[in-house]
Amino acid sequence: MLLLVGLFGASAAHAEPLPATVAVETASRPLDGYLTFLEDRESAFSIEDVARHGVFEAVTPRRPGLISGGTLWYRFTVKRTAGAAEDWVLAFGEPDIDDVRVYVTKPGGSFTETLLGRRLPARQLDVAVRLHAANLSLPEEIPTTVYIRLSSLHKIRFEAAALWRPTALAYAEARQSALHGIDFGVMAVFVVSNILLGLWLRDASMLMYAVFVVTSMCREATHSGIVTVILSDAGRPLNYLLSAIGLFGGISAFMIMWDLMFDIRKEFPLVHRVYRWGGILMLAPIFFATHDSFSLLAQYAQVIMLAVSIGSITMAFILVLRHPGDVLLRFYLCAFFPIVLLWGVEVGALVFPTIPFDLGRQVDIIATMIHLSILFLALGYRFVVTRQQQAQADAALVLEKMARERQRTFVDMATHEFKTPLAVIDSAVQVLELLLPTAPPEATRRFNTIRKAVSRLVGLIETCLNGERSEAMELNLRPVSPAAIAAQAVARDRETGRGEIRAEMSPLPDTCLADSALLGIALDALIDNAHRYGPADQPVDVVAQALGGWIIFTVLDRGPGVRPDEAELIFDRYYRSPLSGSTSGFGIGLHLVKTIATMHGGTVAYRPRDGGGASFALTIPVA
Template identity: 25%
Template sequence: MISLSKSIRWLFCLLLTLAAAFPAPAISAAAAEPLALGSSEFYYLAGHMEVLKDPSRSMDFKKALEAYGRGEFLPLPGTLNAGYGRNAYWIHFTLKRGVAFPEKSMLSLSPSYTNSVKVYVQRQGRSPLLPSSFSPVLLGSDVPVAERPVLNPNFVIPLDLQADEPVEVFVRVYSKGSISLTGQVATYGSLRNSTYYSIMIQFGYLGIAAVLCVMNLIFFFAIRDRLLLYLVLYVFTVLVNNLAVSGMSTLLFPNHAHLISDYMVYMGIGAQVLVFSEFSYHLFHDFAGLWLLRYIRFMSVVGVLTIISVSLGFYASVVPFALIGIIILITMLLLTSKKLLVSMPQSGIFITVAFGISMLGYFFQIFRLIGIIPLEPGWEINMVEPATLVHMVLISIALSERFRITERQLADASRLSEKRAVEIAEDMTGELRENKERLEVALAAEHLSAERQNQFLTMLSHEYRTPLAIIQGNLDILAINSENGGEEESQELQKMRRAVARLVDVMDVSLMQNRMLDLQVVGTSTIICADEFIRQQVDAVRWMWPERSFTLHSELVEESVFGEAPLLNTALFNILDNAQKYSPCDTAIEIRTWADGDFVMISVSNGIAGISIGDSESLFDKYRRGACSHDTSGAGVGLWLVRKIIEEHGGTVKMNSAAHGRISVGLAIPVERGETPYCQKK
């Protein structure tokens, strides 16, 4: 791996070498030769121009003419290429037409992104020492296209030259960006052909760039890879910038070119730096070192500052650093791309070549913009155009190759995953088959156990009823003896009768397993006086738990219900049992009854000790107990059995929160509308 410090030292040496190879042109003291126009169709101005620097940018044409008379203009060996600065420049050259050159010709000046170009052409037969002898023509990218003499990507002025009579021409040049000027004098036919040729080249370049932009945009929407989006944005910024730099914006947007030219040229460079940096960051994220990634982020910030500087007026101070910074970045990426050749040999070669060509193109163009490389005739082409075109094509091929490799890897991974899934499915099928066999054995054992349990419960029920019958018979004898002796049945004897009746109900409901599991078994239903049935159950729990406080508030009168008494007794008893079991010992259990339309309503409320209201609905599930029921007895079938019994009788059960930290269970049992001779009005 090449360290960042070594790479910077190598780049610095390279910059010094290029600076030595292309030194700034020396200005001689001899006057520039007039441009003699002969039999050729065009003649370059290079080598025939003289220059005068205007640091104040306030020198008018009269003062420039006086300075020319004093010999202050110095000849240029080539063309004006002053780089970025805040100076204005006056250019002078002399045209002398021979008889072989047409009288009507064109003066073409470039580059077309120069902001201000004021041309002063001497009129025929006038003194070259008087300002009034010159015809002024205002040109530049800030001048509306409609005010230009000729619609052309470059700045073109018609000339009317007399044979063997010299014509003096002065040009004032100023630009917010790079200040340079070159040009030629050409015949109408030659300028027309060169313009057509330039337009075809530019639109061909723009067409290829647009196709690449649309193609990668489609790929981005299909694949959603941010690299493709950044590549699209980079191509778009280069395309927009080139429209203005090449002068094509004057042909495409003649009414608005002077308004948007600065933004397209200068902001376009900042946007290219920004997007190129972001594209490079995501492309080399897995290969570049920490300091290179930080430098790329720094260049993104420089790109943003370059964009902002256009509006704030310090673009000329910022853009040289941005251009030098992008050269360093491209060089560093070119060195880092060696890692791509190892990890991605197929696509890495395209990326390496792409950044190598981009580096050459940017080197040439940037050194020309800052004035190291002179703007020689025939080399006016923007070298960034072919470099970025090749760069975009190669990067698109590299990304396509990378996606193809990724797709193949995904396909291999998919096949491997499918194979693994089949193996897992086969293993699971074998396990399911084994589990099925175990389940069948367990079900057979469960059926056998259930059958034995039913037999045991039947036997237990039979054996349990025998002592109950004996107790019940002896209680009847005691009751008869009490009546014969004229005494009322004692309270203890009444309690015993109730206890025996309760045990019989328990036997009928709880011990018969088939009744618990299947409530559809037909039982014996009768008309039951609701108030009496409720009071009996309240008295029973008061007797069973004398330490607890049970209060009954009944508004029932003659309402009756129809159902199986043992089941309804069990349902209400389970509700009262849960109320005393899961409430604090020092709190009262309240029972309220009333008639509500076609239903007898029973509400049992108690304080909350072992039941959370959040568990209310799930507590009616079979074998489900509350979170705080670990220290109480039960199997989790009480409330489930209550709901089954009440729903079997056409009613509903619901648990709700009550006031003052209490919880209530409400039962709704349909009222029997037939004859009710068993209920007497209280």
């Protein structure tokens, strides 16, 4: 008895509210102003203890009766006037409370008990509606005291309590269910459209937006109680799981979504790591949805969500200032306005008694829908802009292909027009050699000079035209012998008689996967480059070797080399080093070599040669 006195208070001198009356014309009677409450944080007391010894406090806007766990007791008295209907329904929220029990006093001091709450599947409830609902049979003109016991691992929130005529409640529930159905239908459209577009465009931000909308649907399904209407077998595990997905999954999706939309990785690298890893870690508490610690985790989650929201709004402002012409960023910033409005309502409810305490819950659904709608419009705008950019890129690609085709046609025509007279000259010299078999040595030497010059000119034309073709060259990979490719390039050079060339072949694979024609062009260009820039009395060295899964063709000369700041520039088209002096050339050969190496998945690189000169290494994979 002393324990009860200590817990409930030594005095019961609290003014009790007047009984709520239901009359003939009453369709529903809100219980605001008729309720008192008692906190039982240890969940230690029975209905008898509470009825006999409990000291209840009046429910006011400043004292609504709200705790994060344990048990809350509510009490009110109701009287049915003469002629009023006998059957009534007591309905109240918040819907996602585990254990709800309604006790009605009977003559003699005993109680009838009705079990409610989300621990029970909806099919076991007397009235399967969104809210907690219990049937009451009220005697005429006799005050009846009703006790409500609320117990939950999650936050306990008591709101929207009222007595209803069954038909009036059915009508109100049908209307609310229809509104929630429209809400869910709109969000389903958001989800499906963004999933399809996100997969089509490979846009991760659209996919994460769809995930965020799904978590919002889970949160609304539990908080509104609509899951009870949809899934008749839904009990506590499903409600806890949906609630955890809505809370922690929502925070995770929110963080990753804004990380992608804001491109935080580029704009705020440190914040990117916080958002990305924070979003992943926020998924862990979902697995503790039915654990006793979930209530504590949920409280921390609310603080984290507030911090993330403030951080995201701040970044939105900064990005709008950084990129004032970006319309999409302005859309994103506007999407936060409903969230800020919701915060204002919730803070106002705490400060100003005239604002209903549960107004924030009503505004929450509207603010969330506006937030999601603005983001949907923003992503729609992003889709339109992306499609326009793709259309422009496709048009540019078509024009480029047409230009390349015209270029290829011109190159083929130019090749023919250049080679035809050269072939005539070469043929004429051969005819002269046949007609003058006993020509003087000087004439024979002149004939050879002419043919070598023609061959050199043909090679020069091939190099220039191949450089122009480099953008449109096609790769024809086949198993070829790398040693044969190098030997053929060396043999072709020896035929020109331009100077000494030495070849060194290390053990090479029998075959490699390559285009022999293109590799021959690349080696010819490197060898030609070495002859033109190297001293005439110094040999050109060609080395072929295998290293790991790569084949390296190296061409070395004793020329002036390349300045360090030009080591990369020399592979650009039309670039010629100041050191080239009067040496003929067009800056095409090395660019062509780089293009062919890249097509093979390889590289070409320059480095100074020991003892002076240049070393160019063409590296390609074996397969």
